[in-house]
Amino acid sequence: MRGRVWRERCARAWRSLHDDERGHFIVPYTPPSSGGVIFAADFSSAVPLAGFDGVSGEAELGVTMSRTHLPTGGPSGGPAYRFTWLHDPAQVNAGDGYGGEYYLGWGVDLGTAPTAGQSRFMRLRLRVVSGSNARTLDSSDGTASTVAMKVFIMGDGASGRPILELLCNRDASVATLRPARDGAGYGDNTITIGSWASVQMEAVAGAGGALRLWINNNTYASPDEEQTGLSMGAATWDQFGCGYYSNRMIASDGSFGLELADLEVGTAFDAAW
Numbered sequence: 001m002r003g004r005v006w007r008e009r010c011a012r013a014w015r016s017l018h019d020d021e022r023g024h025f026i027v028p029y030t031p032p033s034s035g036g037v038i039f040a041a042d043f044s045s046a047v048p049l050a051g052f053d054g055v056s057g058e059a060e061l062g063v064t065m066s067r068t069h070l071p072t073g074g075p076s077g078g079p080a081y082r083f084t085w086l087h088d089p090a091q092v093n094a095g096d097g098y099g100g101e102y103y104l105g106w107g108v109d110l111g112t113a114p115t116a117g118q119s120r121f122m123r124l125r126l127r128v129v130s131g132s133n134a135r136t137l138d139s140s141d142g143t144a145s146t147v148a149m150k151v152f153i154m155g156d157g158a159s160g161r162p163i164l165e166l167l168c169n170r171d172a173s174v175a176t177l178r179p180a181r182d183g184a185g186y187g188d189n190t191i192t193i194g195s196w197a198s199v200q201m202e203a204v205a206g207a208g209g210a211l212r213l214w215i216n217n218n219t220y221a222s223p224d225e226e227q228t229g230l231s232m233g234a235a236t237w238d239q240f241g242c243g244y245y246s247n248r249m250i251a252s253d254g255s256f257g258l259e260l261a262d263l264e265v266g267t268a269f270d271a272a273w
Contacts, residue, residue, distance in 0.1 A: 036121075036268035038110055039240065043079040043261060045069070050081065052106035056243065063088050064249050065104045074261035075125050075196045082129070082259045083243065085136075085147075085250035092142060098249060100139030105243020107156075110265060113237040116206030120237060121266045122152055122164065123200045123273055128175045129257030130194035134168040136248035136256075146170045147256050148247040151177075152263075154203060156241050160233030162203035162211060168193075168256070179203075179211035179225055181232065187225040189215055196261075198273050205234035220269045240265055 042051030046069035049055060061067060066084045074080030083104055091099035114120055138145040147168040155161040163180040167188070175193050178185040179201055191197040197215055202223075204210040209232025213225040242263060250256055 036266040036270075037264050038267060039108055039265040041106075041242070041263040043069070043074070043081055043263075045079075046071075050106055052108040052242070054107045056105055056107055056241065057103035057245070060102045060104060062086070064091070064099055064102055065246065067104065070259065073259065075198075078261060080259050080261035082257055084129075085246065085254065085256040087250050087252050087254065089252070091249060092137065094142075097139040098137040098142040100137065100248040101245060102249075103241075103243060103245040105152075105241065107239065107241040107244070110238045110240055113155075114205045114234050116234075117204065117208075118234075119202050119204050119267065120154060120162075121200055121202050121269055122154070122162075122240075122264075123198075123266065123270060124152070124242075124263040125196050125198050125261045126151065126166075126191075127196045127259045128166075128168060128172070128191070128193045129259060132168070132172045132193070132256040133170070133254060134172040134256050135170055135251040135254035137251050139248055144170065144251065145248055147172075149258075150180075150244050150247075151258075151260075152240065152242045153244040154240050155234070155236035156239060156244050158233065158236040160209070160231055161236070162201070162232065164199070164201050164213075166258070172256070177213065177215060179213045179227065181211060181227075181230055186211060186227045187213070189213060189224050191215060200270065200273055202269065203232060203234075203237075205232050205237065207231055209234075214273075218271045218273055220271065 134147040151164040168175040176188040202212040210228040212223040
């Protein structure tokens with residue numbers, strides 16, 4: 001299936017960044033020294049890596065998606081990136097999964113994974129572009145479907161991986177975010193289409209792990225979504241991917257755009273996010 005092919009290609013791309021069999025990165029990531037932030041994307045310029053180690057889905061650029069740097073298009077006039085879904089008639093077939101299951105962002109090695117009981121906080125601001133209609137093709141049979149994507153994922157391909165999912169119904173009247181474990185999502189938390197949403201998600205590692213989500217909410221004790229008692233294996237949580245991945249390709253009459261800004265990974269909740 002096409003999804004497996006792309007995961008294998010992604011794995012090869014990751015391996016190409018390593019300098020030897022021990023898995024050391026050619027340009028190791030050096031985390032900041034304060035604030036609990038262990039990685040912060042750099043959207044300040046249109047450089048391909050945007051502060052990450054690797055670019056994913058390069059073969060899809062200009063085919064099933066485009067990626068545009070917005071120097072002043074983010075919240076309060078800051079920088080952002082816009083992802084725009086594109087339709088490729090050549091992939092409207094079962095062998096290509098009707099164009100679905102493709103990567104459209106970046107990946108980074110965070111250096112270390114958390115141990116049981118430790119947390120990782122993933123933060124960003126996002127906006128579904130006004131005028132999107134979210135008409136897509138189901139990747140299994142090509143029938144009319146809706147937008148579904150993984151905005152970010154920790155430990156792609158491993159068991160117990162935390163995911164932030166974005167869903168948008170056909171004709172884009174409702175967009176929702178939900179935390180997920182291995183693709184099993186929890187809740188449907190509505191965001192306003194055309195407006196920036198400030199999002200934080202916590203993933204707690206271990207057999208008694210947890211997922212929590214805050215949207216435009218700086219009160220740690222009152223998450224918008226919370227699931228506890230989860231098995232959250234964290235052996236590969238040193239790998240973080242943004243835009244991993246779009247489940248479905250846009251239809252020939254479809255349109256969809258997503259803008260991202262201020263993305264970071266940390267070890268603590270940010271009460272001023």
